[in-house]
Amino acid sequence: MTKEQTALDVACEQLCIAAEKLGLEPEIHEMLKYPKRSLIVSITVKMDDGGLGVFSGCRVQHWDARGPFKGGIRYHPNVTLSEVTALAMWMTWKCAVVDIPYGGAKGGVCCNPKKMSKGELERLTRRYTSLLLDFIGPYRDVPAPDVYTDAQTMAWIMDTYSQFKGYSVPECVTGKPISIGGSEGREEATSLGVVICAREAAKRIGLKLKGATLAVQGFGNVGWNAAKMAHDMGWKIVAVSDSVGGIYNPKGLDPRKVYEHKSKTGSVVNYKGCKKITNEELLETKCDILVPAALENQITKANADRIKAKIVAEGANGPTTPHADKALYEKGITLVPDILANAGGVTASYFEWVQNLTREHWTLEEVNRKLEIKMVKAFNDVCNLAKKENSDMRTAALMLGVGRVADAIRTLGLWP
Numbered sequence: 001m002t003k004e005q006t007a008l009d010v011a012c013e014q015l016c017i018a019a020e021k022l023g024l025e026p027e028i029h030e031m032l033k034y035p036k037r038s039l040i041v042s043i044t045v046k047m048d049d050g051g052l053g054v055f056s057g058c059r060v061q062h063w064d065a066r067g068p069f070k071g072g073i074r075y076h077p078n079v080t081l082s083e084v085t086a087l088a089m090w091m092t093w094k095c096a097v098v099d100i101p102y103g104g105a106k107g108g109v110c111c112n113p114k115k116m117s118k119g120e121l122e123r124l125t126r127r128y129t130s131l132l133l134d135f136i137g138p139y140r141d142v143p144a145p146d147v148y149t150d151a152q153t154m155a156w157i158m159d160t161y162s163q164f165k166g167y168s169v170p171e172c173v174t175g176k177p178i179s180i181g182g183s184e185g186r187e188e189a190t191s192l193g194v195v196i197c198a199r200e201a202a203k204r205i206g207l208k209l210k211g212a213t214l215a216v217q218g219f220g221n222v223g224w225n226a227a228k229m230a231h232d233m234g235w236k237i238v239a240v241s242d243s244v245g246g247i248y249n250p251k252g253l254d255p256r257k258v259y260e261h262k263s264k265t266g267s268v269v270n271y272k273g274c275k276k277i278t279n280e281e282l283l284e285t286k287c288d289i290l291v292p293a294a295l296e297n298q299i300t301k302a303n304a305d306r307i308k309a310k311i312v313a314e315g316a317n318g319p320t321t322p323h324a325d326k327a328l329y330e331k332g333i334t335l336v337p338d339i340l341a342n343a344g345g346v347t348a349s350y351f352e353w354v355q356n357l358t359r360e361h362w363t364l365e366e367v368n369r370k371l372e373i374k375m376v377k378a379f380n381d382v383c384n385l386a387k388k389e390n391s392d393m394r395t396a397a398l399m400l401g402v403g404r405v406a407d408a409i410r411t412l413g414l415w416p
Contacts, residue, residue, distance in 0.1 A: 005321070007086035007296050013322050015089070018398035021389065028406050032092075035085055037061040041073065041131040041234035043109065045123045053120070057128050059107040061141055062088040065408035067101035068139055070346060072127075072146025072175075075121075078367070079108035083296075088318055090262070093401030094339040100350040102316070103405075105141050107132075113148045122156050129160040136161070138171040144292050144349050145175040147220075147295075147331045151187070157181055171356035174349035183352035184364040186345075189371060190315065191225030193344020195233070196375045197336045198313040204383065205334055207310060213287040215239040215309070217279055218247070218294030219258070219268050222315045222342065224293055227255035239285045240268055243294075246282040247274035283307060299324045307333060314338040320394075329392040337394040339401055340382055347374050 012033060019029040043055040058081050059100060061069040071091040074084075084106045091104030109128055113121060125349035145154055154175045161172045171180030180182065185192070202209050213234045216223045219242040227237050236252040247253070253274070262270045269276060283290065283299060284306040292298050293315030299307060300320075304327035312328065312335045314320065320328070320335065328335050351367055354360075362370075386396035 006082050006146045007318050008082045008089075009111045010087040010296075010318060010321055011089045014394070014398055015402065016141075017322070017395060018402040020408075021395060021399050022403050022406070024402070024406055028409055031409065032063065032089075032402065032405065035060045035062045035088055036053070036064065037135070038081065038085065039132065039135060040081065041395050043124060043127045043131065045120060045127055046115050047120055048234075053124075055109050055124060057109040057131070058084050059132050059135065059141070060085045060088040060105060061135070062092045062104040063405060063409075064103035065405055065412055066096060066103055068103065069105035069141035070095060070102035070105065070349065071105035072144045073107040073109070073149050073157075074146035075109050075111050075124075075148040075153075077110060077112045079110040084108045084169060086296075087317055090339055092405055094343050095346060096401040096404040097382065097397050098347050098374055099404070100374075101345070102142075102350065105143075106146070107143060121153070125153055126160045127155040127314070129157045129388045130164070131287060133161065136172065137250045138169060138353070141207065142171070142349070142353060144171050144177060145347070150221075151175055151177045151182060154182075171353055174352040174356075176352070181352075181356050183355055183367060184362065185200055185350060185367040185371070186348045186352055187221065188225045188229070188307050189230060189348030189367075190222050190342050190345030191349065192368065192371060194222065194226050194291060194293070194313050194315045194341050195229045196344070196372060197379055198230075198291070198311055199233075199415055200376060200383075201311045201313065201334050201336050202289070203331070204277045205310065207288060210234045212289060213238045214289045214291065215282055215285045215287040216291045216293055216315075217241050217282050217298065217319075218292070219262060220293070222256060223291065223293035224259055226293060226315060227253075228259075230289075231255050235289070238287055239282050241277070241279050241282045241294075242268050245269040246277045246279055248272050248277045248282070248285060249274045286413050289313060291315050294319070297321070299328070301327065304328055305331075307331070309333060312336065313341045315342050317342065325392060335393060336379075337397045340378055340393070340397045343378065344371055344375060347371055 176182035290309035296318030301323035
């Protein structure tokens with residue numbers, strides 16, 4: 001992705017690739033290029049110093065032909081409507097790839113949560129929820145956590161929505177604390193999905209996993225949990241990074257100790273016994289498996305030729321551009337695309353939603369067993385289609401996701 005090419009440009013380019021491969025009707029292709037609804041809100045919040053803060057927020061609902069809209073809410077200084085639209089589109093394909101009955105959505109507030117108090121964040125969240133109230137709900141649009149939002153954020157959304165309804169509605173949001181209807185395993189589900197996909201990819205190419213080397217860009221919830229799970233499975237973590245920088249040790253790292261260091265210092269940088277590296281250098285580290293789990297626009301035409309991993313499993317949304325996809329495929333690198341690799345989170349969110357609707361609570365073992373089944377089936381569906389089409393996994397995943405949504409649109413027809 002060049003500076004001129006936005007995440008939305010990439011998402012639309014990917015849609016074009018899938019549409020051409022599928023022989024999609026031009027009118028359905030045109031429909032899928034645009035979200036069904038885009039909401040822009042101005043959020044006025046009383047700040048701790050007594051002043052008023054005004055923040056720009058949005059919620060984009062892409063297509064709901066297969067079920068209610070579903071997607072995270074992120075708090076970040078660089079949130080834009082264009083970026084959120086791309087993420088909503090990717091969510092539509094993601095839900096279809098793992099075959100869960102949702103359409104795609106995404107939301108965001110342009111703010112810097114690192115410089116806001118808990119009270120300010122709560123007031124921001126409740127105000128934002130109130131502005132979206134007519135457009136969200138358990139059968140309409142079900143939000144979830146994303147960048148710099150968490151279970152506490154979802155609890156505030158649930159409570160605000162429930163207060164307006166006059167009774168508790170836990171199914172209006174997922175990613176909640178377990179004490180108020182959250183699901184076992186939800187916090188680690190995205191990471192577990194990434195690790196399952198990396199494991200299955202390793203089997204496909206004959207890579208021995210015991211002692212396999214792993215580099216993780218981004219040491220937030222997804223990256224840290226993926227590193228922890230991989231380490232527990234006997235993989236060697238040789239490099240990790242966060243927004244400040246990265247660390248490298250060819251002998252391997254203990255992710256739990258690195259996480260303790262980050263909790264104390266604010267970054268993984270300066271962890272003992274490691275070489276300091278940049279995020280760019282981490283991507284080019286010699287390793288068996290690379291997990292980009294930060295933000296989009298990381299592996300591009302400029303650095304794709306220097307990627308040395310055998311497998312790239314995308315923990316983040318949109319970290320690889322179409323030009324880079326082609327370059328990696330030509331190099332023989334197996335790339336497991338975001339709409340498959342990081343779909344464990346939305347799959348577990350679906351499980352949470354089902355539990356809330358039926359007022360059940362499943363065990364961690366049951367959640368993980370169901371997640372394993374869903375992820376392995378989706379991985380095999382994509383691999384089999386890639387083999388049939390003689391294509392890379394991204395193209396196959398897009399064909400699978402876009403094809404399923406298009407089929408639903410055809411079947412439903414248009415009303416009125």
